[in-house]
Amino acid sequence: MYEKSSRYGVVRRLGTALLRFMQQIEAVYEHIAASTRMHPTDFRTICLLADAKTPLSPKDIGHALGLTSGAVSALILRLEGHGLISRQPNPTDRRGVLISLNEETAAPALRDYHALHAHYMQVTEEFTAAELEVVARYMENIRQVTTGHLMLAGAEPPKASK
Template sequence: MQEKAGAGGYWYTQDTEQQAGAVGVLNALREYRASEAAMRRRTRSSMGMGETDLLALRYLLQAEAQGRAVGPKELGSQLGVTSASMTTLIDRLVKTGHIRREPHPTDRRALILRPTPGSDEEVRRTLGLMHQRMIAVASSLSAKEAEIIARFLTSMRDAVDAIDSENDEGR
């Protein structure tokens, strides 16, 4: 989606050729984010899960692959979920067979949350083809292109994260 310089794009003006290019990049990034959000909705629907459920399962699968044990408090902190909401989320994921509760090996009062063996396969089956297509696109980049894009995306993340820091400082 290439817009004409000077015509503006979304919130941005395009007074120079460089600004027009920048607006084109931001528009492409916005379109990617919209496509990714739609894909997440389709994935949640096909798996019968909400956004937070899927994020929780993904975090637990990653922790399991790293050999880390995760308790409800850590998961809740990672997801930004209250203790009461965390209990409801865990109950729901246990009921659907995506995770299980296990006693902590050294603390009788604590629990460890583990994904069930079938959860990893369900996620791979649901997301595998999409991840393969994404890897194919990323693999088509030269090392220099990949470095530039990674630096750009990291800088964009930092720019967006700085908004929260600035808002927190102004309070």
């Protein structure tokens, strides 16, 4: 009985921690976006492009951020107007384009984002590879459950980051 109630307490603690983390990361992203005078979606897009390390198609951006094609078009126009991104022809699709981050222009907005990730890495260093494997497996399984829920609800889930 003790083991079952102990497990329940840990599961509750984990669920609470995960929910609070999700809320905090949203708050941090919104704060960074506001402090750099960007819309939160614009900021998420430059973070996505910075993490991708390669150009992305508008469709990939839309899937990753859960945006319609019309919203992606408006987003690209805004980011391009601010010099944060550029378009180039897609070599595998003659009608398509790829979106690249202008790293120099985006650097001020990404400074806090990169600092946050550096702090995450410091915390990560406190754990063994085996412990991190358990956390990674848990997060991947939770993501699969969430994706399944979205699909049952008729929503298109975001694509996994590359």
